[in-house]
Amino acid sequence: METVLAFLVLVGILIWFHELGHFLFAKLFGVKVEVFSVGFGPVLFKKQWGETEYRLSAVPLGGFVKLYGEEDGISDPRAFSSKPNWQKILIAFAGSFFNFILAVLIFWLIGMLGKEVPKYALEKPVVGYVQENSPAQKMGLQRGDLILSVNRKKVDNWKDLEEKLLKDIFEQELKLEVLRNGKVLTLGGKVDLRNPRGFGAEPLIEPVVGTVLENSPAKQVGLQEGDRILSINGVEIKSWQEAVKLIRSAEKIDLKIERQGQIREITLVPMKDPRTGISMIGIAPKVETIKVKQGPFEAFKGSFERIATLTALTLKALWGMITGSLSPTNLGGPIAIAQMAGQSAQQGLIPYLGLMAFISVQLAIFNLLPLPMLDGGLILLFLIESIRRKPLPLKFKEAWQELGFALIVALSLFVILNDLLRLISGKKF
Template identity: 40%
Template sequence: MLTVIIALLVIGVLIFVHELGHFIAAKLMGVKVEVFSLGFGPKILGFKKGETEYRVSAFPLGGYVKLYGEHPETLPSVVEKDKAFAFKKTWQKAFIVVSGPLANFILPVLLFWFLFWVSGSYLLSTKIGEVLPDSPAEKAGLAPGDEIIEVNGKRVKSFDELVLYLKSKETVNEVLLKIKRGSQVLEVKLVPETKEGYNVFGKKTHVPFIGVKSTQEIVHQKHGFIEAFKLAIEKVIDITTLTFIALFKLFTGDLPFSTLGGPITIGKMAGDTAKLGFYPLLSFTALLSVNLGIINLLPLPMLDGGHLVIFSIEAIRRKPLSLKTQELIFKIGFFIIIALSIAVFYNDILKLLSGWKLP
């Protein structure tokens, strides 16, 4: 039960923020918002204020903002053209559409900002605890107690960053490490070995190996208000970059489709994270928000990214697509979304049948 409640709360917040982005942008562009709904399907409860009906609907895994004059079939009945979405300029329509995903990027920046400012960072020290015998590190003269400061000119703040850097590369011809040894700062060059291991996405592959282990020392760093904001932006950029790389690897087949999860997976992860505490749950919510923003920007019909593609085509053609073409595009998009939804639900069910239990 805890899993369901936590999952609905997390998903509800993300949906609300996404739709609020569309809502605010629509208001700024002078478009009438007819309905603001959390959830799909039949209305459970709601109220009307001004020209907008605010409602909670039966199926919580989604939401929508219904704009006046948005759908092709409603255009013949449009009376107030100045308030209709379809009659706005292309850049105004694009702004309204992109504001939903944009809100899903703003939220994690704010959440990570809060987390870095209030609780700081807990990092695995970059000090070397052990140098493996006959390894590239030993041959290069590295020793226990050396603190790694930079790798190939990139500052590393934690041992995890060093590991992540190596796992993200299939081959590294040479690594230049800047290390601190006592009061000295030295530069050490080494050539990693290539060994069988797992990359950053969990796929078995060959990864560079230098042969050092961490001291397992945890360092707590506090951050000021401004520094925390900068770190939050960097964190969101890193997550976004990794997500796009993962999507590319899914497309090329380097990452199996079975790694994708749906609402059940999200629910389990939310429940597990909630048990760790409030701050980890906020971090998970931020991560999920970035993913939601990216997914909505994919150039698929019915998603925000699909709308942006259509607006781009209209801008190039300098005239809107025909109603028949738009209807066909959205029917194709609906089919794709349903197919993807079935696929991720199938992955969830397989995980449950394999003995994966919900908390």
């Protein structure tokens, strides 16, 4: 229920803000707005206020504003069709423009409120663990390496490293400068940073228990917060990541732990994830966090930088799908958004707002694609009419809309199927 509510609030705000952009720009240019609807399909609630009917509809996967005189040939000055093409273009663009504004406001607020980050995120990026078969391992990174730069861009801490890797996620070549045993080395090669497991270089996380889940195998055998894991099945443990690796494949676990200076031995049988078959015992690491805040000006500047990065990554991803270098199975639909909304809501207000801003940027860019039925498709038609200096034939416009409807239905079915396959296979969204 919490997931459904989190999803409805998130998409409701995004849709409302998008349609508000169309609505306000239509009013600005003197166009009569007949209907303002959040959602499609059967009307759940409606109210006439002035000349506009406001609706809440049953299908929360979009919305619309119905403008008076959208069809050609109406000479009324309040008709959409009577307006010059530059005004029509701005009205069509306004929805995405407002989604960008919403993202700016949210990222600005997050920056000023501050968010909890792991303490290690602001520490020097000294490698504490390298995942097997990861891009980091293939490049030759080793435990103890201090990462100095990524593609000649200086790296200050783990947070900085993550941001720079994210910006270069679609690059084929990656070069790192690292400090190893007092010598600066250059590591490089062709790597795929889109690996779902990530880059694979991680900070050292001490093998100390921070959380024990209720009704878990760990809880049942008496594991406690603060317990330090010394060994698993006779293998010495130096990091939390090493512990996770051994636990995930174990059928039975012999733990040696240190608690308040005393050594204890515990045996337990892990539970299995029904979808993946991975073993789990229900513990999480003890990670110290700090709250990072920014001043109003710094947060405002940072919000634009975040949006610029997200926009560039989204456009690169779209281009990758067009060229075939990125599989369209990476697309997520309403089920994926609902899952992420529920998870972020459980984590707190800041992660939930961050997800809202992220999806707001995605929605803005998607709607500007020059495809039928999207705002970008309308803008394309108005640009063509401006160049031709006369309206396009009615039959062409009708065919364009029919094509758009077919494309939207096909895309909707595809992303929903994608979501279902991910859900069944147990893959993360």
